[in-house]
Amino acid sequence: MSHDHDHDNELDPFAARVRALETILTQKGLIDPAAIDVIVDTYETKVGPRNGARVVARAWSDPAYADWLKRDATAAIASLGYTGRQGEHMQAVFNTEETHNLVVCTLCSCYPWSVLGLPPVWYKAPPYRSRAVIDPRGVLEEFGLTLPKDKKIRVWDSTTELRYLVVPMRPKGTEGWSEEQLADLVSRDAMIGTALAKQPE
Amino acid sequence: MSRHEAKLPDGFEDPVFAEPWQAEAFAMTVALHDKGLFSWSEWADALSGEVKKPDAASDGHDYYEHWLVALEKLLSAKGVAGKGEVDALAAAWERAAHATPHGKPILLENDPGLGR
Numbered sequence: 001m002s003h004d005h006d007h008d009n010e011l012d013p014f015a016a017r018v019r020a021l022e023t024i025l026t027q028k029g030l031i032d033p034a035a036i037d038v039i040v041d042t043y044e045t046k047v048g049p050r051n052g053a054r055v056v057a058r059a060w061s062d063p064a065y066a067d068w069l070k071r072d073a074t075a076a077i078a079s080l081g082y083t084g085r086q087g088e089h090m091q092a093v094f095n096t097e098e099t100h101n102l103v104v105c106t107l108c109s110c111y112p113w114s115v116l117g118l119p120p121v122w123y124k125a126p127p128y129r130s131r132a133v134i135d136p137r138g139v140l141e142e143f144g145l146t147l148p149k150d151k152k153i154r155v156w157d158s159t160t161e162l163r164y165l166v167v168p169m170r171p172k173g174t175e176g177w178s179e180e181q182l183a184d185l186v187s188r189d190a191m192i193g194t195a196l197a198k199q200p201e
Numbered sequence: 202m203s204r205h206e207a208k209l210p211d212g213f214e215d216p217v218f219a220e221p222w223q224a225e226a227f228a229m230t231v232a233l234h235d236k237g238l239f240s241w242s243e244w245a246d247a248l249s250g251e252v253k254k255p256d257a258a259s260d261g262h263d264y265y266e267h268w269l270v271a272l273e274k275l276l277s278a279k280g281v282a283g284k285g286e287v288d289a290l291a292a293a294w295e296r297a298a299h300a301t302p303h304g305k306p307i308l309l310e311n312d313p314g315l316g317r
Contacts, residue, residue, distance in 0.1 A: 009307050011298040013291070014269060015222040020290035021229060021273070023309060024282045031232045039228035044217060086234065086241035108249040109264070118217045118227075124252070125261030160245040 043118055049188035051082045052115035052165055056191065057182035059092070060170040070094065073165065077115060084114040088160060094167045095193075099152045102140070102193035103164045104132035110158035112165055116188055123192065133157065143194040166190065168197040223265035230272055239275060247271040 011019065025031040055077055059066040069076040073090040077083075084090070090112060093101040105111065106129050111119040122128050132139050136153045140146070147153065156164040168190045174182060177200075189195035218224040234241055251257075251267035251274075276282040297312035309315075 009298040009301045009303055009305075011295050011307065012222075013295070014266060015220070016291040016294040016298070017269060017273070017287060018222040018225050018229075019294040019309075020287045021276070021282060022225065023290055023294075024286065025229065025233070025276075028281065030236055030238065030281065031229055035232055036225060036228045039231050040218075040224040043227070044224065085231065088241070108245055108252050110245065121261045121264070124264045125259060126252075126257055127259050160242045 043113075047113060048117035049115070049186075049191060050183070051080075051117075052112070052188070052191045053183040053186035054179070055080060055082070055092075055115055055165065056167050056186045056197075057179040059167055060174075060182055061179050066094075066167075069167070077165075082114040084112070084163070086113075086160065088112075089162050090115070090165060091156075091162060092165050092167050093154070093156055095169045095196075097151075097169075099154055100140075100147055100193065101154050101156060101164075101166045102132060102136050103156050103158060103166060104129060105158040106130070106133060107157075107159065110160055110163055112158075112163040115165055116191060120188070140194060143189065145195055166193040168195075171197050171199050173200050218265070219262070220265075223268075226265060226269045226272060230268070233276075238279060238281070244271075244275065247275045 022031070022033065022036070026033060055069070058080065059069050065076065069092045073092040076092075077090050088110075093103075095101055105123075109119055109124040109129075111123065128139065133155050136155050137147065140153070158164060168186065170182070171185060174185070185198040185200065187195055187198065190197050218227070230244065233239065234244060248268060248271045251271045252264065254267070257263065257267060273282070273284065273287060277284055293309060293312045293314060294307070296314050297309050298307045300313050301307045301311045
């Protein structure tokens with residue numbers, strides 16, 4: 001190898017440490033590189049907030065399903081094919097005229113992966129994790145969501161065992177819509193509680 | 202609000218992973234949990250210990266750096282991979298990358314320090 005390194009590759013220190021761990025773990029038979037690729041692909045492309053939006057749309061359309069979701073969200077969500085891989089339980093929290101729900105994880109970044117995919121950067125960042133509990137109204141205003149003063153805000157702190165899905169209120173003017181149309185009104189942020197469901201055009 | 206660093210970060214629609222190594226570190230953790238090496242609450246405690254440190258960036262850009270440190274510490278505590286071993290192998294990977302012409306896959310065998 002010559003000393004002309006102009007076109008050589010470089011690994012930054014974090015990437016190099018990850019490679020080192022992969023090497024050790026593969027040699028010890030603890031991971032399979034092909035399985036790692038599958039996990040990355042799943043979380044980058046297959047699991048995302050569309051899953052949660054389908055759960056919400058079903059609950060809006062089918063009162064029996066909504067009731068099941070209230071009583072046993074883990075089972076009701078699993079019935080649509082979305083199951084968590086950390087053995088966590090799910091709880092669905094329903095927004096009402098009186099109460100708005102907001103989800104945070106003050107511990108680290110527990111999040112309902114199976115229905116929302118991986119959390120956005122702000123969810124994992126210290127300001128949201130600390131301020132969502134102390135000043136939820138102020139946090140929501142920074143997201144552009146100003147709630148009426150008399151509306152209560154309930155904050156749910158996720159744990160490794162229990163994670164929350166906010167079911168926003170169904171927008172008016174959507175009577176007779178299909179579940180597919182309804183799901184398009186449900187954003188990721190609406191299911192964390194930092195937004196409402198979109199209004200029909 | 203008086204504390205500037207308490208602002209919420211921008212970039213609401215950032216991609217899930219900023220760099221490939223972040224995705225790999227994430228996926229290794231999921232795979233090791235699947236394998237039963239640790240429980241998810243053990244993992245959350247390890248991660249929480251890192252992300253709660255006062256030097257954690259308020260915009261969260263260093264989240265996966267904390268993730269990686271947490272994973273290394275947990276693997277070291279479990280006797281799976283010690284820090285010295287990871288340090289040495291990471292250095293070998295960096296040398297191998299440097300010695301690999303652009304466009305060619307980086308292989309550990311390309312480390313010019315191999316076998317010395």
